[in-house]
Amino acid sequence: MKYSVLADAYERMEHTSKRLELTEILSDLFKITPLGLLARVVYLTQGKLYPDFYGIEIGIADKFAMKAILETSLLSSKEIQEEYRRSGDLGTAAFRALNMKAQYPLISKELTVDGVYETLDTMARSSGVGAGAFKLRRMTSLLSYAEPNEAKYLIRTITGKLRLGIADYTLLDALSAAYLGDTAFRKRLEVAYNLSSDLGLVARVVAEHGLKGLRKFRAKVGTPIRPMLAERLASATEALDKIGERVAAEYKLDGERLQIHIQPGGLRIFSRRLENVTNHFPDVVRVCRHGLRSKKAIVEGEAVAIDRETGKLLPFQELMHRRRKYGVTEAVEQYPTCVFLFDMLYLEGRNLMALPYLQRRKTLQAEVRENQQRLKLVDQIVSDSPGEIEDFLDRAISAGSEGLVIKDLRGSYRAGAREFLWIKLKKEYRDELSDTLDLVVVGAIHGKGRRAGWYGSFLLAVYDHEKDTFESITKVGTGFSDDQLSSLYESLEGIRIARKHPRVRSRMQVDVWFEPKVVLEVVGSEITLSPIHTSNLNSIRKGMGFAIRFPKFVGKQRHDKRPEDATTTFQISELYLSQLKRIKS
Ligand code: ATP
Secondary structure (H helix, E strand, O other), X not given: OEHHHHHHHHHHHHOOXXXXXXXXXXXXXHHOOOHHHHHXXXXXXXXXXXXXXXXXXXXXXXXXXXXXXXXXXXXXXXXXXXXXXXXXXXXXXXXXXOOOEOOOOOOOOOOEHHHHHHHHHHXXXXXXXXXXXXXXXXXXXXXXXXXXXXXXXHHHHHOOOOOOOOOHHXXXXXXXXXXXXXXXXXXXXXXXXXXXXXXXXXXXXXXXXXXXHHHOOOOOOOOOOOOOEEXXXXXXXXHHHHHOOOEEEEEEOOOEEEEEEEOOOOOEEEOOOXXXXXXXXXXXXXXXXXXXXXXXXXXXXXXXXXXXXXXXXXXXXXXXXXXXXXXXXXXXXXXXXXXXXXXXXXXXXXXXXXXXXXXXXHHHHHHEOOEOOOEEEOOEEXXXXXXXXXXXXXHHHHOOOOEEEEEEOOOOOOOOOEEEEEEEEEHHHHOOOOOOEEEEEEEEEEOOHHHOOOXXXXXXXXXXXXXXXXXXXXXXXXXXXXXXXXXXXXXHHXXXXXXXXXXXXXXXXXXXXXXXXXXXXXXXXXXXXXXXXXXXXXXXXXXXXXXXXXXXXXXXXXXXXXXXXXXXXXXXXXXXXXXXXXXXX
């Protein structure tokens, strides 16, 4: 398969913002892709070489890619830089530069998808002395064979900026349409994806074996499972009413969620975003190796930073010290953690996910040797009394937790789903607006005065799961320290785009648009109707969306959340309704 086929499809995708058209283009692309190449085409289309949990990334710096373009083009460095500056996109600069090639290979050949993939893969895997020069040679060689349009997408892929705006759901729709004849089967594909976290694999299986193949997906030790998530409600009474039975109420700890896979070959730890974070938690590896009786299991828990001297729980931010390439050993010593386990998904060849929670918790209890400092089961009561649960909530808060997670004792483990089998309850829900919201930065306005040189305020959006879009909901400019503004400015620099992203909906104008990637935690006083924002547009009143009143940044950038994990339009409408109920009562 020629790489130009891929580049042409990308070109068409880039020129549409309609999800249906995107799905159609993708599904047509899949139909003409040979089976053996399908997984690679899926990964490349996501701008990757492998699923995230493999931890192999292309990630070449712009400066470096620019060198390769310079070597292949007749344009001068200044001219290429000028192109780059004008378009804000190195891919477009490469397109222009490759119209004026400096050299043509002796024997010209067309780039193939396989050839490109293999080259990118060897580049991603090379490290150490001489790796830089090696990568540059391989990049230059690829570009010397590339047509300008191919160069555009090659460079974007290499620098991690493919930005086709395709979310997992759209890919699943397209696969469903291509191999099962209709997007209606997306949910079936989603189940396989939730268990494997690997869209390339799901694609290959559905293409080869159809629905029958999808049914064979099972949880596997060593492969992350997409985490089950919680809905939210305002009070214990509401939670009990919703579940209608005795429930488990557990501390909701403010740490980092870990999915721990124990196997004889070595232990692996995955984050909420399914990255392999084993190297960041050597202490957790040690403690789990000794603390679990079984040699093959998958458990989940929350790692919380603790004070070295007093053992007191520390806030979530302290764990961020571990999120670095170097100095992890020091961070582990300075900021030790305790892991509070709350679920068990797999044990010695048995998949436990379909079992009721009560049984999973009992199995977990029997398997864990608690270590008072470093490994515990999360605190839990089983109750059907609102009063008792509210008291437990108070206790949880004074012990440093965020609140409670109320769990349906009959509930199975629903990978990747946010449903009322788990309900979070926080102290703030009783007051004003309630919980914090995790919103995606989609645009910004330049700062003035003291904030000149940074952004003064940010346009934030919620995720619409059905439309797969990011809908604007508020503009926030308060709650930021100078340090936070400056570091946000830097992290947003790499995802600046020339115009509104195709998956972003907003009626508001801003100075700068971004790819929807960065997630910020925000509080507000209430949700109001608004003619300016597009979140839940027309759902309550024609022409009106929802907005957040008095929004304020709470100081947390949610590195552990992908934009699709942000607060959804569905959650916003639930919050709005419970706010109305509260006012009426
Ligand atoms: P938040 O933004 O409120 O921290 P979230 O959006 O990250 O929540 P939710 O699904 O809303 O995720 O809440 C579940 C999260 O709460 C889990 O991902 C986990 O990290 C954390 N957690 C803490 N304690 C527990 C517990 N006992 N059971 C389940 N999850 C827990």
